[in-house]
Amino acid sequence: MIELDTLRKSYGDEVVVDDVSLTLETGTITAVVGTSGSGKSTLLKLVNRLVEPESGTVRVDGTDTRALPLTELRRSIGYVIQDNGLFPHWSVARNVGAVPRLLGWPQDEIDARVSELLELMRLDPERIGPRYPHELSGGQAQRVGVARALAARPRMMLMDEPFGALDPVIRQEARAELAAIQRRLGATVLLVTHDMGEALSLGDQIAVMEAGRLLQVGTPAEIVLSPAAPQVRALIGEDERGFRHLALLPLAPLVRPNRAHVPTGGAELGEPLAAGASCADALSRMIWTGARMLPVAGQAGEPPGVVAIEDVLAAGRAGGPQTGRSGRPDGVGSGCDGRRNRGTGR
Numbered sequence: 001m002i003e004l005d006t007l008r009k010s011y012g013d014e015v016v017v018d019d020v021s022l023t024l025e026t027g028t029i030t031a032v033v034g035t036s037g038s039g040k041s042t043l044l045k046l047v048n049r050l051v052e053p054e055s056g057t058v059r060v061d062g063t064d065t066r067a068l069p070l071t072e073l074r075r076s077i078g079y080v081i082q083d084n085g086l087f088p089h090w091s092v093a094r095n096v097g098a099v100p101r102l103l104g105w106p107q108d109e110i111d112a113r114v115s116e117l118l119e120l121m122r123l124d125p126e127r128i129g130p131r132y133p134h135e136l137s138g139g140q141a142q143r144v145g146v147a148r149a150l151a152a153r154p155r156m157m158l159m160d161e162p163f164g165a166l167d168p169v170i171r172q173e174a175r176a177e178l179a180a181i182q183r184r185l186g187a188t189v190l191l192v193t194h195d196m197g198e199a200l201s202l203g204d205q206i207a208v209m210e211a212g213r214l215l216q217v218g219t220p221a222e223i224v225l226s227p228a229a230p231q232v233r234a235l236i237g238e239d240e241r242g243f244r245h246l247a248l249l250p251l252a253p254l255v256r257p258n259r260a261h262v263p264t265g266g267a268e269l270g271e272p273l274a275a276g277a278s279c280a281d282a283l284s285r286m287i288w289t290g291a292r293m294l295p296v297a298g299q300a301g302e303p304p305g306v307v308a309i310e311d312v313l314a315a316g317r318a319g320g321p322q323t324g325r326s327g328r329p330d331g332v333g334s335g336c337d338g339r340r341n342r343g344t345g346r
């Protein structure tokens with residue numbers, strides 16, 4: 001667990017981080033969102049002590065980070081910054097292997113890890129490994145930056161707009177990949193993003209910042225259903241709340257047996273929706289095809305079923321009969337069980 005306890009930092013007479021307290025549970029992703037200049041990056045830098053707080057404490061598993069040697073602290077925390085921060089005179093492979101090398105890993109293990117991570121990031125180790133950062137596109141350099149941060153399997157990751165330079169398709173894949181890696185490593189992640197959709201799809205917890213202060217901390221469902229301030233409402237987008245809510249809701253609880261004999265796929269309806277799809281995915285397909293009922297693939301050995309537009313709309317309605325404040329179901333058939341629907345957020 002990482003605890004930020006009343007952290008404060010000023011530059012001149014501007015208080016950039018204003019008594020911020022936040023707990024990051026082990027193995028979770030906390031997404032920090034907020035307007036430009038609200039202090040998000042500075043908050044991240046206070047955690048790995050790239051910036052020292054004027055007052056307040058950061059504790060990692062109960063230990064005040066000031067009690068740890070700075071190099072040990074930094075090596076134990078993966079750090080990804082927007083402009084990737086790669087060493088320009090080092091090859092990609094050397095950049096990715098930097099922390100394992102500092103930690104004294106044997107060279108063959110470093111080489112294997114570098115190849116594994118580059119492949120994970122869809123970068124050909126043979127072709128891209130020997131290149132220098134200036135020979136990469138912005139998106140490739142950003143993926144190398146993420147690979148480097150993951151290299152020594154850190155238990156903590158600080159990520160500052162890690163996907164900003166990626167095109168939408170690769171960004172979606174990179175998000176899904178991050179979620180999978182994070183689950184596998186059980187890492188604790190603090191992620192800064194401008195993109196509310198990214199925050200909602202990746203975050204177990206969302207922290208909204210404004211002028212150095214935390215306006216609201218909550219689950220994605222709490223932020224969407226009960227924004228605590230007009231600024232939070234604005235970040236969500238008044239007219240996007242319905243879709244944002246639907247993107248958080250897994251479709252599975254709404255699936256009925258296929259008694260209506262809806263065709264399972266075909267050119268008109270497309271492939272059946274994946275068992276792990278969100279309610280937003282279903283509604284989007286319904287709008288596009290004009291179908292009011294769609295086939296859904298079965299979960300692990302279950303037969304395929306169908307989903308009806310009425311159920312999707314009812315599940316997405318804020319304050320509707322099925323939706324509680326925390327996003328947990330109050331009744332049978334609700335699609336809103338508060339579970340994050342990672343990787344399909346928009």
Ligand SMILES: Nc1ncnc2c1ncn2[C@@H]1O[C@H](COP(=O)(O)OP(=O)(O)OP(=O)(O)O)[C@@H](O)[C@H]1O
Pocket residue numbers: 011016034035036037038039040041042043
């Ligand atoms: N080293 C510094 N010296 C002086 N002022 C700074 C310094 N670093 C940040 N600031 C100021 O602190 C405020 C918060 O900056 P920060 O980078 O933390 O915001 P942010 O929310 O991450 O912004 P963005 O979303 O635009 O990246 C800004 O007004 C910025 O100008």
